[in-house]
Amino acid sequence: MQSDRLISKILLFTDGSEGSIYAAKYGIVLAKSTGAELKAIYVVNIDLLKQLERARIFVKVEELDYERDLEEDGRNYLRHITELAAHKGLRIETELLKGTVHKIAIQKVEEWDADLLIMGELEPILSRSDTFHDETELIFRKARCSVLVIKDSERIDKIYETLP
Amino acid sequence: MRLSAMLRREAIVVPLQNTEKQLVIEELLDAAQRTGRIVDREKAIDALLERERLGSTGLEKGLAIPHARTNAVDGIVLALGVSPAGIDFQSADSEPCHLFFLLLASEAVTGNYVQVLALIARLNLQSGFRRKMMDVTTADEALEIIRQAEE
Numbered sequence: 001m002q003s004d005r006l007i008s009k010i011l012l013f014t015d016g017s018e019g020s021i022y023a024a025k026y027g028i029v030l031a032k033s034t035g036a037e038l039k040a041i042y043v044v045n046i047d048l049l050k051q052l053e054r055a056r057i058f059v060k061v062e063e064l065d066y067e068r069d070l071e072e073d074g075r076n077y078l079r080h081i082t083e084l085a086a087h088k089g090l091r092i093e094t095e096l097l098k099g100t101v102h103k104i105a106i107q108k109v110e111e112w113d114a115d116l117l118i119m120g121e122l123e124p125i126l127s128r129s130d131t132f133h134d135e136t137e138l139i140f141r142k143a144r145c146s147v148l149v150i151k152d153s154e155r156i157d158k159i160y161e162t163l164p
Numbered sequence: 165m166r167l168s169a170m171l172r173r174e175a176i177v178v179p180l181q182n183t184e185k186q187l188v189i190e191e192l193l194d195a196a197q198r199t200g201r202i203v204d205r206e207k208a209i210d211a212l213l214e215r216e217r218l219g220s221t222g223l224e225k226g227l228a229i230p231h232a233r234t235n236a237v238d239g240i241v242l243a244l245g246v247s248p249a250g251i252d253f254q255s256a257d258s259e260p261c262h263l264f265f266l267l268l269a270s271e272a273v274t275g276n277y278v279q280v281l282a283l284i285a286r287l288n289l290q291s292g293f294r295r296k297m298m299d300v301t302t303a304d305e306a307l308e309i310i311r312q313a314e315e
Contacts, residue, residue, distance in 0.1 A: 045275075045278070048282055049278065051282065051285075052281055052282060052285070055223065055285050056219075056223055056224070056256050057223065057229055057231075057281050057285060058281075059218045061218060062215075062218070066274055066278060070274055070275060070278070123165070133282075133286070
């Protein structure tokens with residue numbers, strides 16, 4: 001059930017990119033100034049690993065090996081975001097998920113009843129194929145709540161640093 | 165992420181000179197080395213051959229993707245070899261391989277590495293791509309076909 005506040009639950013999508021770290025900083029600033037809850041998610045792209053195994057590019061042992069490493073990467077990114085939030089005296093919930101990235105992220109928006117999704121800058125769309133395969137693009141277009149795409153990294157850094 | 169942006173012309177071999185599996189991998193590695201991002205060649209070849217021991221990276225429809233993760237390279241290194249005549253690479257469909265993408269990545273970039281493998285597989289599914297690549301005579305032509313396929 002959503003509250004009457006304009007922003008009460010902010011979901012932060014991170015994929016470990018530089019852009020998503022700036023998005024995290026912006027999310028922290030926004031959560032602090034609005035009093036909204038903040039939750040960060042990272043989705044291990046299991047779907048892609050399985051596709052590569054089905055295409056015989058990976059053997060099973062590689063698939064499992066990479067899955068474990070991507071999980072570890074995800075944990076590290078989420079830990080980093082938790083530290084960024086703690087540095088500003090903010091508590092943040094994190095969740096490591098697995099599956100088809102855009103489907104899981106969109107599902108989480110609904111499950112958690114987020115009213116704002118924050119993400120890093122999108123990659124430029126250079127072909128029609130990008131619109132089908134770029135996971136962040138798909139999240140941006142399909143999420144049912146408002147989506148904030150963070151740009152202007154220098155400014156975000158300054159805002160984050162000046163936040164007490 | 166674009167293969168055409170990642171692939172340097174000096175890392176493209178047209179046509180491949182060798183026909184024996186290990187020598188083809190070494191020839192591709194020589195090309196990859198021209199990018200200046202291979203810090204330990206011996207370690208890189210060991211990683212590639214170790215991966216081949218798990219199962220051939222010769223796939224279907226003339227494509228082979230010798231690949232490995234190793235800290236013998238800095239970031240992601242990609243090389244391309246074309247063999248119009250075809251090379252026996254113990255591929256999944258027992259057909260000769262014509263296109264060889266060699267991919268090496270350091271352990272810190274697993275996410276991007278997986279993405280690049282998916283891009284190569286997707287590129288090879290495009291109708292006409294393989295046929296056009298069979299006709300290339302220079303690295304520039306190969307790069308242009310990849311660029312066009314990605315647009």
